[in-house]
Amino acid sequence: MDSQTPAYPVTYRNRLRRRHDRGHYDHATVHAILDAAMLCHVAYVIDGQPYCTPTGFWREGGTLLWHGSSASRMLRAQADGVPVCVTVTHMDAIVLARCGFNHSINYRSVMAYGRARLVTDPAAKLRAMDGFINRFFPGRSAVLRAPSAQEIKATSVVEMPIDQASAKIRDLPPHDDEDDYAVPAWTALIPLRTVVGEAEPDPRQHPDADRAAGGIAAYRA
Amino acid sequence: MDSQTPAYPVTYRNRLRRRHDRGHYDHATVHAILDAAMLCHVAYVIDGQPYCTPTGFWREGGTLLWHGSSASRMLRAQADGVPVCVTVTHMDAIVLARCGFNHSINYRSVMAYGRARLVTDPAAKLRAMDGFINRFFPGRSAVLRAPSAQEIKATSVVEMPIDQASAKIRDLPPHDDEDDYAVPAWTALIPLRTVVGEAEPDPRQHPDADRAAGGIAAYRA
Numbered sequence: 001m002d003s004q005t006p007a008y009p010v011t012y013r014n015r016l017r018r019r020h021d022r023g024h025y026d027h028a029t030v031h032a033i034l035d036a037a038m039l040c041h042v043a044y045v046i047d048g049q050p051y052c053t054p055t056g057f058w059r060e061g062g063t064l065l066w067h068g069s070s071a072s073r074m075l076r077a078q079a080d081g082v083p084v085c086v087t088v089t090h091m092d093a094i095v096l097a098r099c100g101f102n103h104s105i106n107y108r109s110v111m112a113y114g115r116a117r118l119v120t121d122p123a124a125k126l127r128a129m130d131g132f133i134n135r136f137f138p139g140r141s142a143v144l145r146a147p148s149a150q151e152i153k154a155t156s157v158v159e160m161p162i163d164q165a166s167a168k169i170r171d172l173p174p175h176d177d178e179d180d181y182a183v184p185a186w187t188a189l190i191p192l193r194t195v196v197g198e199a200e201p202d203p204r205q206h207p208d209a210d211r212a213a214g215g216i217a218a219y220r221a
Numbered sequence: 222m223d224s225q226t227p228a229y230p231v232t233y234r235n236r237l238r239r240r241h242d243r244g245h246y247d248h249a250t251v252h253a254i255l256d257a258a259m260l261c262h263v264a265y266v267i268d269g270q271p272y273c274t275p276t277g278f279w280r281e282g283g284t285l286l287w288h289g290s291s292a293s294r295m296l297r298a299q300a301d302g303v304p305v306c307v308t309v310t311h312m313d314a315i316v317l318a319r320c321g322f323n324h325s326i327n328y329r330s331v332m333a334y335g336r337a338r339l340v341t342d343p344a345a346k347l348r349a350m351d352g353f354i355n356r357f358f359p360g361r362s363a364v365l366r367a368p369s370a371q372e373i374k375a376t377s378v379v380e381m382p383i384d385q386a387s388a389k390i391r392d393l394p395p396h397d398d399e400d401d402y403a404v405p406a407w408t409a410l411i412p413l414r415t416v417v418g419e420a421e422p423d424p425r426q427h428p429d430a431d432r433a434a435g436g437i438a439a440y441r442a
């Protein structure tokens with residue numbers, strides 16, 4: 001890696017030990033993997049018990065954000081600046097080989113570390129929630145009924161500046177030990193993909209509703 | 222839920238607080254969501270720091286298993302019976318609404334709790350690893366070159382009997398506050414699906430390799 005490339009600092013916490021050739025710490029690689037996802041898994045601890053909660057998230061610069069109910073145990077537990085680990089995973093292929101040991105999975109994943117804190121200012125919360133919507137559906141917040149003060153109050157927004165992160169990527173065809181090519185087991189790469197299906201429009205669609213407004217056009221018919 | 226239905230015990234740890242109508246604790250619902258996945262996220266703690274690691278897994282009865290390098294920090298940290306949380310998530314649809322607050326996601330997820338321990342007996346490790354392969358590719362272990370003693374030694378297998386678990390399912394069309402149906406925002410359910418792509422056979426395929434052997438035929442051409 002070029003020493004000019006901005007990268008996250010590497011310590012015991014985020015240094016890959018196994019297959020470190022698959023590791024990346026530069027912002028560009030980490031952010032690209034994060035931005036290809038809407039879903040993350042957040043690990044946090046309550047009374048020594050680890051929890052791993054799936055949740056929607058988005059990125060603004062070097063900060064990850066997620067949201068939910070102000071009464072959520074997860075978000076309450078995360079409000080106090082406790083350490084969390086946010087993981088994003090794309091499973092790209094199953095890799096078959098001629099022995100079990102050489103079976104594998106192609107993937108891209110990020111583990112990001114930091115301390116979460118609540119966004120408390122109502123105007124900042126509103127901006128953040130509009131940002132969440134527009135991140136996935138550009139311009140959509142403008143065509144929606146705006147959030148009420150009550151809705152903003154009921155919503156907790158958590159932000160986590162990324163202190164450290166690691167990306168790990170496997171993108172390789174099947175490979176076997178030279179002797180094993182004599183084994184007649186059928187061998188292949190089996191790609192997996194997440195696809196956006198055909199939208200099911202709301203039966204109560206407004207007659208003036210414009211599908212192209214709010215970035216929806218980009219999603220599959 | 223019928224009191225005859227076998228279910229995981231519910232305590233502070235796994236009781237849903239928000240949207241508890243979406244919660245399920247019976248074995249059948251929890252196991253069906255687990256069995257629809259190959260990937261989980263495991264949360265565990267080292268020195269107070271939570272980690273969330275993506276990994277392949279499989280289920281045998283009420284026990285979850287995963288594997289990796291005997292030198293893996295994750296597996297070493299989990300060998301001592303520490304508490305872990307294993308989460309499996311299927312993201313089924315994005316739900317658009319006429320205000321931000323009513324946007325949502327349809328999903329099925331499980332959070333399972335227990336203490337992980339190493340499978341140490343080599344014969345049991347071998348059985349477990351054959352079980353992993355055959356779980357996804359029925360019969361495939363029989364057509365592969367068998368694992369060597371050295372490979373089994375290099376492999377750690379972890380098993381976690383499920384002490385408690387919760388499933389959460391959202392499977393609802395868009396819905397809005399009655400007043401908001403006057404808002405002309407285009408509204409729909411956008412389904413998401415993971416699809417198995419066309420297999421890319423190994424260029425060094427053995428001439429006698431039989432695609433139908435080892436359960437591969439079930440996967441897409």
Ligand SMILES: Cc1cc2nc3c(=O)[nH]c(=O)nc-3n(C[C@H](O)[C@H](O)[C@H](O)COP(=O)(O)OP(=O)(O)OC[C@H]3O[C@@H](n4cnc5c(N)ncnc54)[C@H](O)[C@@H]3O)c2cc1C
Binds near residue numbers: 055056068075387
């Ligand atoms: C694909 C996906 C996207 C999601 N996106 C969001 C989002 O953007 N915002 C948001 O607020 N929530 C989201 N959720 C729901 C989220 O996982 C939590 O259920 C919710 O945040 C309530 O969290 P809590 O800790 O307060 O739950 P509580 O209900 O207080 O949690 C208590 C216990 O309930 C069980 N539980 C809670 N959630 C789940 C779950 N999802 N699956 C299985 N068991 C569970 C666990 O055992 C947990 O320890 C999403 C879920 C999925 C699967």
Ligand SMILES: Cc1cc2nc3c(=O)[nH]c(=O)nc-3n(C[C@H](O)[C@H](O)[C@H](O)COP(=O)(O)OP(=O)(O)OC[C@H]3O[C@@H](n4cnc5c(N)ncnc54)[C@H](O)[C@@H]3O)c2cc1C
Binds near residue numbers: 295
């Ligand atoms: C879809 C998928 C399936 C996988 N299946 C398996 C499996 O079945 N068996 C298996 O052994 N491994 C699997 N992995 C790899 C697994 O995530 C770990 O990388 C591996 O187990 C080594 O773990 P470790 O804790 O010993 O890593 P170490 O290298 O010791 O971890 C140290 C640090 O490196 C970084 N790191 C480690 N793994 C990742 C990662 N995946 N993404 C980003 N940063 C990372 C983290 O910051 C971590 O704290 C899978 C990964 C993905 C994405």
Ligand code: HEM
Binds near residue numbers: 099102
């Ligand atoms: C369905 C079959 C299998 C799949 C999908 C699979 C998948 C994986 C994946 C994704 C990894 C992580 C690689 C990485 O860190 O980038 C891994 C690691 C590993 N697997 Fe498997 N595996 C399978 C079967 C086996 C079997 C049968 C054995 C042993 C007999 C085995 C032994 C190992 C070992 C030792 C590692 C650690 C490698 C290292 O870190 O150097 N696997 N496996």
Ligand code: HEM
Binds near residue numbers: 156323
């Ligand atoms: C892209 C837009 C959005 C998506 C995809 C989304 C998704 C979700 C999901 C999946 C949940 C969890 C529901 C469950 O527990 O089953 C949730 C909860 C919640 N969301 Fe959103 N959301 C979005 C926008 C918003 C906005 C703009 C607000 C506020 C203005 C908001 C406020 C809330 C609140 C308060 C909860 C907690 C509900 C409860 O537990 O009772 N969301 N959201």
